[in-house]
Amino acid sequence: MHYNLHMSKRQNTSIKQDACLVVNEQRLYQFSQTRSAQFSKQGLEGSSTAATVICAFLIGAAKAFASDNNELQLTIADQLGLDDRGAMHLIDTTRRLDQKYPFVKHIVKQGQLAATAWQESNGQTEDALLGQLLQKCQNLTLLDLEKIVVAEEPAPAITREAVNQVVEGYPRLKRLLLTLLALIILVAANYLILALF
Secondary structure, eight states: OHHHHHHHHHHHHHHHHHHHHHHHTSHHHHHHTSSTTOOOOTTOTTOHHHHHHHHHHHHHHHHHHTOOHHHHHHHHHHHHTOOHHHHHHHHHHHHHHHHHOHHHHHHHHHHHHHHHHHHHTTTOOOOOHHHHHHHHTTTOOGGGGGGOOOOOOOOOOOOHHHHHHHHHHOHHHHHHHHHHHHHHHHHHHHHHHHHHO
């Protein structure tokens, strides 16, 4: 009986090591080890807000990489020192908060943007973005998240200059627009002639 228990522990350790090897090869885990996703582990203990911010950031990164739940769970468990059940509970809770609070939605988006930028720059990262986000909400509780107002980025205004730049870049588009303008003038002229007679 003692032998079987010992074998079971060895098999469990082996399964965990295999899981770690698999997650080490995944882009989400690799991203979680970069400067963008670095954070100070001091002061993390007992801070549900910090854990939520880290989880939201990694959920966003997982979206950018199209990572599955298992990969996300293993990465969060590794980053926060949680067991599988704790990691899954944190992910579920953070997803619910994402639906409720604009601030959490903003953190998810930041994670997604940072992961996309990291991917497009072939693994080169400059800013410790997650660390900065954690500093901003250092003394906040989860109840405070509702009070945080996230400024929405204004949609880029379509200016005449921007349209001109696009048109100049595509000569066929310029010809098409001139043809449409000529047709509009022709229809308007026909309408005026018919209206006068």
